[in-house]
Amino acid sequence: MIPVLFYVAAAIAVGAAILAMTRSNAAHALIFLIVSLLGIAVLFFLLGAPFAAALQVVVYAGAIMVLFVFVIMMLNLGGNSQEKEHDLLSFEYWLVPGVMAGILLGELVIAINQTTNPLVSDPVLPKAVALSLFGPYMLGVELASMLLLAGLVGAYHLGRDFLVRNRERSS
Amino acid sequence: MMPEATVPMEHALIVAALLFGIGLFGLMLRRNIIFMLMALEVMLNGAALAFIAAAAHWGNPDGQVMFLFILSIAAAEVSVGLGLVLQMRRQIRSLDMNDASQLRG
16 A cells, blocks of 8 residues: 555655646746645655655745745746736646645655554654754754754845945945 | 666756756846845755655665755845845846946846
């Protein structure tokens, strides 16, 4: 049973990624990208990494994709708003991602109901990951925190509009 | 040998390679910078899936540690990249990478 779940989730992840790369509308591509990330999260769960699966959903499909949604809505890439509302109402745009996400949800329910995970003999538990992360990889954690701080400062710097004002003053 | 209900690690690695290839083709195919950032996300996910599959195969936590690092790198990359998108929109009023050629590259 579990191998079937794996291959279905893998097909959805790959198919949604292909669909995301070939859409012309950025908002539609983003929906397919989120479905692909959710499919990869199910793959992580089936591969015996439930903590990584939860992080994939919360951080990747949640936080990082929300940044994309903000920028796409801010730049108004999805056509003008009236057409966009019309798109939302016509079901051809959400039918395929909705069915894909529904299949993934069903898979997750089935996989959680299995008492044991037959796909991997000894799944790596979050405790082992934490012991490794804050043991031998302590330096990497510090470097990642500095990278996130640099990303925060860089995004704040780039997000201001002073560059445009400097250019107008010089021209 | 495990019971018959298993998926060989190679299949997970094939899925990871497929995702990476799709991201690479998307990166080369599209010229809109938003789509290029999305393609980078797909490529990072392919790499993460390879790490998780290897960690599951050898029962080693290092792969999941690498996934956490990939996650933080992706967060930093997307925040800076989308800041650049906003600046690009303000300065050259376009999201096409071919219009951003002030350096004559």
